[in-house]
Amino acid sequence: MKRDITQIIRMQRTFYETGVTKQYRFRMKALERLEHALEVYEEELKQALKEDLNKSPSESYMAEIGLTKSELSYVKKHLHKWSTPRKVPTPMAQxxxxxxxxxxxxxxxxxxxxxxxxxxxCLEPLIGAVAAGNCVVLKPSAYAPATSAILKRMLKDIYPEKFVAVVEGGREENVMLLEQRFDYIFFTGGVSVGRMVLEKAAKHLTPVTLELGGKSPCVVDKTANIEIAARRIAFGKIMNAGQTCVAPDYLLVHKDIKEELVGCICNELVQMLGENPLENSDYPKIINQKHFERLLHLIEGEKVVTGGHFKAETRQIVPTVLDEVSLDSPIMQEEIFGPILPVLTFQAKEEIQEIISSFEKPLAFYLFTEDKEMEEWALRTFSFGGGCINDTIMHLASSYLSFGGVGYSGMGGYHGKESFETFSHRKSVLKRGHHPDVTLRYHPYTAAKDKIVRLFLK
Known part of the structure; x- marks a missing residue:
């Protein structure tokens, strides 16, 4: 396998050096082929997502295939403008x-x-890399084998390996890939593996984008529209059974409205999934046994308001709301990444700041409020990757908004133009005329020259 990986990279470097991938027409046709392939393979991709995660066809399209198509359309529309050299002002001294x-x-x-x-x-970063003119080695996750297999077949149908190659496998293949020298690395995953990626990239001084995660807070103050907040929080928490890097990780609600909000969230969960979500064919499952058992352990010993039960055969956990959770609880010590929502309360802004600041900077931040001062205070006070006011999750669905983390939640961003720029180096060029050739910068230096230089450089 190591020989195969090395050979793929060598082959891609040779192809890249021909300059073909940099041509606008080549890149546009490559994006069009991907767009067509998504139409052809849509049903197979939905079936694979059902097999790997039990995603419904509706969720598979809305949260994966449809978003990818939307990103493709946006990038195609703007690619010519983005790829055209851009003139900038020239200082008078030059x-x-x-x-x-x-x-x-x-x-x-x-x-x-x-x-x-x-x-x-897999495909949104690929769109940016191809649009920018790169060759790509794509490594899907081994934890979603059905989807990985379809993606490999689909991309092999439309691209030669010297341009885009899919390498399947697990940890061993990851390690072998990271031993190679790439010109850019884009990683989405957990903090521990992200740290390893960064260490390996440092060996070759390779630039890196890390899309990680963290404990993303959801703050609800007493001015919020409780019914809307409950519905949108429930949506954000149960999508993909909570296995979403920007899912609301914990709820921080004003003490005066906690009971009402929690009651509304419980009602919304029933409206969305029925009285018994384990009988709902559209409810996703936990990806593997390890994560399933980890999530069950996080519920142990906590006060369960709703949920808490599960189906071991299918690795499904009913959406679970926990009350009276302590900051010292195991569930507050790690990113949950599952359908469990711990509830904490506050009375003053200082408590919000104290709780949120006790964690690393989150990937997402959500605030439900009708108070403009509260909104301005929160946006001014907290550092986070991205987020929403009066919604959850939806900011990542926009090609106009960069998506990425800060601190432990990641570095770099993508989506829309940001994807193109992430996979592009901006090469700066100054083109000079011959005359007049002002002699101020040349030796010998004199007091008179110094005075003139100071007029230009201040």
Whole structure:
């Protein structure tokens, strides 16, 4: 396998050096082929997502295939403008001349994708890498084998391996890939593996984007529309059975409205999934036994308001709301990544700040409020990757908004133009004329020259 990986990378470097992938027409046709392939393979991808995660066809389209198509359409529409050299002002001291910036692909990029959204989080970074003119080695997650297999077959049908290659496998293949020299690495996953990616990339000084996670808070103050907040919080928590990096990790609600809000959330869960979600054919499952058991352990010893039961044969856990949770509880010590919602309360802003600041900077932040001052205070006070006011999750569905983390929740971003720029180096060029050739910068230096230089450089 190591020989195969090395051979793929060598083959891609050779192809990249021909300059073909940098041509606008080539990139546009590559995106069009992917767009067509998504139409052809849509049903197979839905079936694979059902097998790997028990996602319904509706959720598979809404949260994966449809979002990928939307991103493709947006990138195609703007690619010509983004890829055109951009003129910028030239300082007076450098006249006559002109300055411009050329977007330039990095070369051979590695994209390492996770299992929770195995279509979306493979293909959205791929769109950016191809649009920018790179060759790509794509590594899907071994935890979603059915989807990985379909993606490999689909991409092999439309792209030669010298341009886009899919490498399947688990930890061993990940390690072998990271031993290679790439020109860019894009990783989506957990903090521990992200740290390893960064360490391996440092060996070759390879630039990296890390899309990680963390404990994303959901704050609800007493001015919020409780009915809307409950519905949107429930939606954000149960999508993909909570296995979403930007799912609301814990609820921080004003003490005066806690009972009402929690009651509404419980009602919304019944409205969405029925009285027994374990009998709902559209309710996703936990990806594997290890994560299933981890989540059950996090519920142990906590006060369960609703849920708490499960079906071991299918690895499904009923959406669970926990009350009176302590910051010292095991469930508050790690990202939950499952359909469990701990509830904490506050009375003053200072308590919100104290609780949220006790964790690393989150990937997402959600605030439900009708108080403009509260909104401005929260946005000014907290650092986070991205988020919503009066909603959850939906910010990641926009090609106009960059998606990415900060601190332990990641570095770098993508979506829309940001995807193109992530996989592009901006090459700066100053083109000078010959005359006049002002002698101020040349030796010998004199007091008179110094005075003139100070007029320009201040």
């Amino acid at each position: 006249l006559p001349g002109e300055s411009f910036i050329i977007p330039e692909s990095y070369g051979v990029a590695l994209i390492m994708a996770p299992w929770n959204y195995p279509v979306l989080l």
